[in-house]
Amino acid sequence: MQIFRILIxxxxxxxxxxxxxxxxxxxxxxxxxxxxxxxxxxxTKVKSREQYVSILYTNLFQQALSGNRLIEMIDCLESIxxxxxxxxxxxxxxxxxxGVLLPSDSLMRANPEAFVSDTYExxxxxxxxxxxxxxxxxxxxxxxxxxxxxxxxxxxLSNEYLYY
Amino acid sequence: MGMDRRKFIKAAGMAGAGAFAIPYILPSGxxxxxxxxxxxxxxxxVLFAGGVRQxxxxxxxxxxxxQGLPWEGNIMYNLFNGxxxxxxxxxxxxxxxxxxxxxxxxxxxxxxxxxxxxxxREVSSQSNGHFGGLNNLLQGSEVxxxxxxxxxxxxxxxxxxxxxxGYAATDMWFVGNGIANSIPLLNYSNHPExxxxxxxxxxxxxxxxxxxxxxxxxxxxxxxxENELDPIYRMKYFLDQxxxxxxxAGDSLGNTEEEKMRIKAFMKQTYxxxxxxxxxxxxxxxxxxxxxxxxxxxxxxxxxxxxxxxxLNDVDGCHTDFTGYLRSLHRADHAVGHLWNYIQTQIPExxxxxxxxxxxxxxxxxxxxxIKDSNDWYAYDHSDDNSSRVFTIMAGPNVPANLVMGSETxxxxxxxxxxxxxxxxxxxxxxxxxxxLVQSGSMSLFDRI
Numbered sequence: 187m188q189i190f191r192i193l194i195x196x197x198x199x200x201x202x203x204x205x206x207x208x209x210x211x212x213x214x215x216x217x218x219x220x221x222x223x224x225x226x227x228x229x230t231k232v233k234s235r236e237q238y239v240s241i242l243y244t245n246l247f248q249q250a251l252s253g254n255r256l257i258e259m260i261d262c263l264e265s266i267x268x269x270x271x272x273x274x275x276x277x278x279x280x281x282x283x284x285g286v287l288l289p290s291d292s293l294m295r296a297n298p299e300a301f302v303s304d305t306y307e308x309x310x311x312x313x314x315x316x317x318x319x320x321x322x323x324x325x326x327x328x329x330x331x332x333x334x335x336x337x338x339x340x341x342x343l344s345n346e347y348l349y350y
Numbered sequence: 351m352g353m354d355r356r357k358f359i360k361a362a363g364m365a366g367a368g369a370f371a372i373p374y375i376l377p378s379g380x381x382x383x384x385x386x387x388x389x390x391x392x393x394x395x396v397l398f399a400g401g402v403r404q405x406x407x408x409x410x411x412x413x414x415x416x417q418g419l420p421w422e423g424n425i426m427y428n429l430f431n432g433x434x435x436x437x438x439x440x441x442x443x444x445x446x447x448x449x450x451x452x453x454x455x456x457x458x459x460x461x462x463x464x465x466x467x468x469x470x471r472e473v474s475s476q477s478n479g480h481f482g483g484l485n486n487l488l489q490g491s492e493v494x495x496x497x498x499x500x501x502x503x504x505x506x507x508x509x510x511x512x513x514x515x516g517y518a519a520t521d522m523w524f525v526g527n528g529i530a531n532s533i534p535l536l537n538y539s540n541h542p543e544x545x546x547x548x549x550x551x552x553x554x555x556x557x558x559x560x561x562x563x564x565x566x567x568x569x570x571x572x573x574x575x576e577n578e579l580d581p582i583y584r585m586k587y588f589l590d591q592x593x594x595x596x597x598x599a600g601d602s603l604g605n606t607e608e609e610k611m612r613i614k615a616f617m618k619q620t621y622x623x624x625x626x627x628x629x630x631x632x633x634x635x636x637x638x639x640x641x642x643x644x645x646x647x648x649x650x651x652x653x654x655x656x657x658x659x660x661x662l663n664d665v666d667g668c669h670t671d672f673t674g675y676l677r678s679l680h681r682a683d684h685a686v687g688h689l690w691n692y693i694q695t696q697i698p699e700x701x702x703x704x705x706x707x708x709x710x711x712x713x714x715x716x717x718x719x720x721i722k723d724s725n726d727w728y729a730y731d732h733s734d735d736n737s738s739r740v741f742t743i744m745a746g747p748n749v750p751a752n753l754v755m756g757s758e759t760x761x762x763x764x765x766x767x768x769x770x771x772x773x774x775x776x777x778x779x780x781x782x783x784x785x786x787l788v789q790s791g792s793m794s795l796f797d798r799i
Contacts, residue, residue: 229596255566262566264529267537267552268519269601271610275617278570321588331577340585346593 223312229349235260237350242277242342245308246286270343277342281335289334298323301334309341311350388777389748389796392700394650394689395507395659395772396708397487399639399682400666401480401732403714406679408471408741409758413438416672416718417727425680428459428687429708429743430469440673440725441680443634451677455634458687463706467745468753468799473763475712476789478737481532483711483765484661488536490769490788499532502539504787507769508550509538511657514781519605520612521656522550523649527642527663529554536661538603541787547604550659551613555645556638558617559624568621575611583607616652623648630696632688637678639664643685647692654699656776660689668714672727690745705746705775709765713737740765742795750799766792 223229233241239259243251251259259276266272280286294301302322306314314322326332341347405415407426412435413419423435434454442454459466476492477483486492489504496503505513508522526533538549557563573579590598605613623629630651631644639662646660662682668675686708694701716736718728742763745751756762766789773782774794782788 226593226596232597258562259566261529261557262562264534265552265554265557265563267524267534267550268603268605268610268613270599271603271605271613274610275567275570275614278573279567282569282571318592322585325581325585325588329581332581336573336578336582337585340582340589343582343586344589344593345598346589346596348599349593349597 222307223310226312226346229346231350233348233350235263238273238348239263239276242347243280245342246280246288246338247283248287249285274343277339281339288338291333294326294334294337298326301326301337305337305341309338309344310346389775390703390705390746391656391776392654392704393657393772393775394693394704394706395487395657395768396686396689396706397484397659397661398686398708398710399662399678400664400710401483401668401712401714401737402665402679402710402740403668403730403736404472404739404741404758406676407710408469412676413727416730425454425676426683427457427462428683428690429463431462431464441676443636451673455680455684458633458684458691463686463690463708463743463745464754465752467706467743467749467751468755468795470742470755470763470795470798472756472758472761473709473740473742473765473767474761475710475738475740475765478712478732478734480663480666480711484533484536486765486789487709487711487768488659489539490766490782490792492766492789499535500540501535503541505539505541505544505548505785506536506550507772508657508659509541509544509548510769510773510778510782510785511776512548513544514778515656515776517656518609519549519551519603520609520653523653523655523657524550524552524659524661525642525646525649526552526554526661527556527638529557531663533661533663546601549603550657551603551605553645553649555642559620559645564621564624567617570614570618572614572618579607579611612653616649619652620645620648630692632685634681634684637664637681637685639678639682640685640688643689647689647696650693650700651697654697657772668730669719670721670729671723672718672729673723673725675730703747705744705749707742707744707768707771709742709768710740711765713739742768744771744795753799755799763795763798764789764792767795767798771795 236256240251240256263269263272263276289301299319302314302319306312405411408430410422410424410432412423412425413421421435421437424430424432425434425441427434439454440451442451444450445453475483476486481498482492482496485496485502488506489502491504493503511517512522524537534552534554537552538546629644630647632640635641642662643660646658650658662685664678665675665682667678690706693704712732714730714732714737715734719731721729723729769788770779770782770792771794773779774796779794
């Protein structure tokens with residue numbers, strides 16, 4: 187029950203945070219307002235594989251994953267010994283699917299700070315520190331071939347994304 | 351006689367395999383100097399095959415010691431010497447004479463593994479259950495507090511080899527016949543001094559390369575290693591650094607970026623080879639075990655691992671279907687024959703320098719349960735003393751040929767010996783013994799000969 191509640195909370199949180207900063211009427215959309223983590227140290231629990239996959243899917247496709255497909259994907263992850271590699275393969279499959287929602291390259295480059303903040307909020311449910319914004323801004327500006335897809339990939343693969 | 355043979359084997363091992371390795375630096379920074387000889391640089395270890403009664407395997411009693419019928423014979427003629435049954439054949443394929451299972455699968459090996467190597471006819475398994483037995487085969491110890499859905503508590507042979515032998519992650523492979531029964535948990539332990547970073551790569555090919563894998567894994571985007579993967583990893587490392595004081599995934603096997611790329615490329619290639627029907631399956635592929643062996647051949651061909659462990663499990667259908675058990679036993683033998691033949695004929699780098707070891711994780715009961723199959727034959731579970739009786743067979747360079755150790759009334763060896771035997775073959779027996787975590791009384795099988 188607790189896990190289910192957390193899932194709902196994270197799912198609704200990711201929808202809320204990825205919605206272009208519009209005012210959302212919680213009653214109309216039946217989503218709960220969620221507070222961002224105030225510090226990285228608040229994340230002390232490891233997501234279950236089910237939580238990881240369903241939240242990842244929601245973050246990338248902005249829609250919920252069906253129960254059956256979730257179980258199938260968990261089985262696939264189970265069948266690979268190196269779980270980090272398994273997550274990498276799963277993410278790269280998602281990136282190849284129609285329907286994955288990614289910001290445009292021009293949007294990222296037009297305002298890197300906003301892009302970085304949005305990405306931290308979307309994946310980590312927290313604001314980035316100034317140092318984190320600076321590092322990513324510099325990384326984006328010094329890598330002309332970098333795309334939002336690659337940034338999303340790195341966030342989805344990070345250790346912090348495994349925690350809540 | 352025993353002493354002479356032992357001296358001979360040790361001398362042969364020293365001479366045959368280059369004797370002592372040159373010291374080198376392990377990834378941990380520790381200087382590694384192989385403490386002993388290597389008998390061979392590659393081991394293929396078959397966990398055979400889901401609970402096997404001695405009576406129908408090494409004792410070759412077919413139906414006489416299970417169903418009260420007078421027919422005896424050897425249905426595992428790639429592993430063991432002995433004539434096949436001449437009557438009431440049910441274990442083969444359905445083609446040919448029209449009777450279900452009436453056509454035995456032709457023998458693959460021109461010489462049985464028994465004649466090529468050493469057979470320990472009567473070995474004690476420390477567990478009469480699957481997970482306990484498998485843990486014992488991989489940890490070399492029995493931990494009474496081991497849970498069924500829990501990682502091994504003591505280090506596995508994979509971890510010993512990677513930590514003390516300096517092997518890379520892709521030198522260790524575990525190929526399972528599925529993801530049920532906690533099989534995916536067995537590629538590394540929770541032991542604080544070992545663990546994931548010394549674990550083995552694992553695939554359950556029926557899932558990874560089956561319909562689910564095709565649906566959810568086969569469409570992986572291939573990223574350019576320098577232009578795309580490199581920045582991904584650099585960003586990930588930055589993010590991980592920020593989080594390092596909180597935690598990490600803890601489930602990475604320590605595959606290097608190059609190893610990961612190689613595994614991903616292997617997966618991509620395998621999906622293509624599956625689609626083109628190019629997986630080197632055994633001639634008869636009507637069992638999950640046979641399919642698993644085909645993919646194990648594929649892994650071995652690509653990575654040429656120092657240790658490959660293959661888990662077979664179809665035989666466990668014996669709980670409800672004795673006829674199916676005989677068929678599975680026959681197919682598991684067929685699959686192992688194919689595996690050995692494939693290594694010898696298709697992988698020149700491993701052909702003459704691989705040792706194969708096969709042991710059941712447990713036996714099965716002396717007395718049947720009440721369930722009858724379509725032939726009116728009784729089924730067998732595994733819980734009594736007969737379930738602790740198994741065999742071990744090994745073949746390859748420096749393994750004495752055509753040698754049989756022990757008998758039905760003279761048990762020689764433990765299933766926990768296999769960990770020390772593999773450590774012995776690959777030159778780290780001393781280190782494993784020094785860790786002090788293997789079952790008391792366990793020995794390398796080479797020391798029992």
